[in-house]
Amino acid sequence: MSAPSGLPPVVVAGSASGMLACELAAELDTQPVPVEHERFPDGEQHVRVTDAVRGRDVYVVQSMAQPVDERLVELLLLLDACRREGAARLTAVVPYLGYARQDRRKTAGEPVSARVVADLLGAVQADVLITVEPHSPALEAMHSVRVEALTAAPLLAAAVRDVLPAEIVVVGPDLGAARLVERYAALLDAPTALVRKRRRTATEVQAETVIGAVAGRSPVIVDDMVTTGGTVAAALRVLAEAGCTLPAIVLATHGVLVEPVRERLAGLAITRLLVTDSLPEVDIGRPVERVGIAPLLAQAIRQLRAGASPGALSALG
């Protein structure tokens, strides 16, 4: 990996993250460089970057929004194009990293899809991967490239901190959210609870019990993502049974928000649902507040360029 020159960083926008890439570039006092993106008659994607990337410290920004596989292929093509065009250092900025939940085999016959994606990013010779709130801490071990996993928890916590009810409890809607819950609890100076959840299918979950004292407290549910809304809906049911004071506030880094999220969140006792702009905005028929992560990404890039040691950026935010 070559050290960046004194020249400004170069930002390349993928089609899922055009707006975010513009905001990031503005934070870095630059503009995204032009990219040609077309589709061949047979459906293949074709991209072309300019020689503006040659010899430069390049950041390709692409979240794996829907359609996930197309965004992934486009990201790989952009990275390869930049590498072949002579980028000195190549960073994949993938705020929402798809396939991260498939980080282990649950039954025989399955792939480890997160590992396959990691291998693909390694194959196109990205030097660094910057992502936000990745689903699994195992991510770093899967990647051959340097991984910087940022957290949006401080940004989301700051957006609600001054208007919270007096007695809150920070709730993780499943046991996997334990680390995130601790992070928010420290930021909001509040006690914690976890919901024990069982996933029946990819879209069906069942919340079973609450671990922690929640009676009489207003829940702030925190998670890495809201996808179909099943996890939040199930958590609210058991929290109500456990005597929580509803409504709840929901803070989730990634607003994946795919159907049947509209139906699942309709009528739920939620006063505020906050996500970041890691993914494009989706209309789900109810207000969703969006917190910008461009400053967080820019801060990480500035520190990376200043020579921060691997992993040091993970505490940013």
Ligand code: R5P
């Ligand atoms: C699961 O482990 C994740 O952290 C989220 O809780 C889950 O992906 C949310 O999905 P959904 O909204 O479909 O329940």
